[in-house]
Amino acid sequence: MERRSFLKNTGLLTAGISLAGTAAMAALQPSVIKANKLPKWKGFNLLDFFSPQPAGTNKPTTEDHFRWMRDWGFDFVRIPIAYPSYLNIDRSRNITPEEVYKIDEQAVEKIDQLVTLAHKYNMHVSLNLHRAPGYCINAGFHEPYNLWTDQAAQDAFCFHWNMWAKRYKGISSKKISFDLVNEPSMREDMNDQHSPSKAVPGNVYRKVAQAAATAIRKENPNHLVIADGNSVGNNVIPEIIDLDIAQSCRGYFPGAISHYKAPWANKDPEHAPAPLWPGQVGDKYLSRGMLENYYKPWIELAAKGAGVHCGECGCWNKTPHPVFMAWFGDVLDILSTHQIGFAVWNFIGDFGVLDSKRTDVQYEDWYGHQLDKQFLELLRKH
Known part of the structure; x- marks a missing residue:
């Protein structure tokens, strides 16, 4: 086309x-309808630095990609970063606490280049530590300590955020924000992605978030700081409402729709019940009403002036496309009605508008990419 x-x-x-x-x-x-302190940004997560391995593991975001995003009406990108991707370390063995501080300047400059390119196309950039010293929701890298229980990990966490804040000291909060750590939880085994997780104790989350925000605002008191919801991004964090830290929710509820057959989210993905929206799935009836109840605390938080954004949302490519579109239309309608913006995971790939590899979509060619035009139009609508 x-x-x-x-x-x-x-x-x-x-x-x-x-x-x-x-x-x-x-x-x-x-x-x-209440005013949300944060703008109603909408856009995508960019996975250039998502892997703990150095940049190059994922295909890089190009200038054309930013141009398409801008021309389609998007104004926001979230960059989830695994901190080991910008360290100068021996990757043949487990990292030590001392090595967490070994910054590779050339690797950091690659992140700078992506931020600069995003700003060229008038995108607000949200920098996120998807893997922080001592914690990640994903397996695949052995941490030397625990962010929630070890002071050494918390000190390293603040060191990294101070470094990023210093690099962008002169950049307006309208152009950049700092999303502290992706999807916090307490996990029995951080190396097992199916290990049970529970909420971080509120006083612990407050301590870690407050320390990191202080490290960031040491460089610029006007820097915008965002904290992902507790319990893997699902729950509002009442313990930090007074800290001038915005909060980020998720658009993955219920997981029976968003992560149907996803191997990292299901112990027995091949036997997951077929998704319907609305409809009976397993032992639950899934409906818009349950979505409204799920987002009610986030809507109330925005009304209190804390600032709310949905930092990740979307659906893996095994969910039937009509079910995905019906469910996600409700998700976006609820968020949009309350002036809450969103960022789809991801732009190009299994969750994206381009090259999602869904088998039940009639794609349109877009400069060699496969475009899910129906999905794109739904995003543009909101």
Whole structure:
């Protein structure tokens, strides 16, 4: 499909939807919709530095990708980073606590280059430690200590955030923010992704978040700091509401829809019950009502002025496309109604609008990529 024609057509579609949406919003009671302290950013997670291995493991985000995002109306990218990716260490053995401080300047400069390119296309950049010293929701790297229980890990965590804050000391909070650690939880075995996890004790999360925010704001008191929800991003963190730290929710609920047959999220993925929306899935009836209950604490948090954004959302490619679209349409409608922005995981790949490898989608060619136009139009609508 010719690019200019596509942009024109989808632009007309979006304009029509916007007019209808404006009328619908106007019909709501003013008390229903509260101002969110954070802008209603919408965009994608970029996985260039997601792996603990040095950059190059994942295909890099290019200038064309940013141009497409901008032309399609997106203004936000979240960059989840595994801190070992920018360390100068011996990768043939487990990392030591001392090596956590061995910054590889050339590797850090590659992250700088991605941030600069995003800013060229007017994207707000959210830097996130997907793997922080002592914690990651994913297996695949042996940590030398535990972020939630060891002071040495917390000191290293603050060191890394101070480094990033210093590099972007002069950048406006309108252009960059710092998302402390991805999807916190207490896990019985951090090297087993199926190990049971539970919430980080509130006082512990407060201590770690407050220390990191202080390390960041030492360089610029106006830096914007964001904390992912507790219990793997699901729960509001009441213990930090007074700390001027925004909070990030998730758009993966319920997992029976978003992570259908995903091997990292299911112990027996091949026998997962077929997803429906709405409908009976296993022993639960899944519906928009359950979504509204799930997001109610986040909506109330935004109304209190804490600032809320959905840092990750989307659906793995094994969920039937019609089910995915029906469910995700409800997710986005709830978030959008309350002025909460979102970032899809990811732009190109299994969760993305490009090259998702779904088997039940009629793709359109987009400069050699396979474009899920229906998914893109749903995102643009909100």
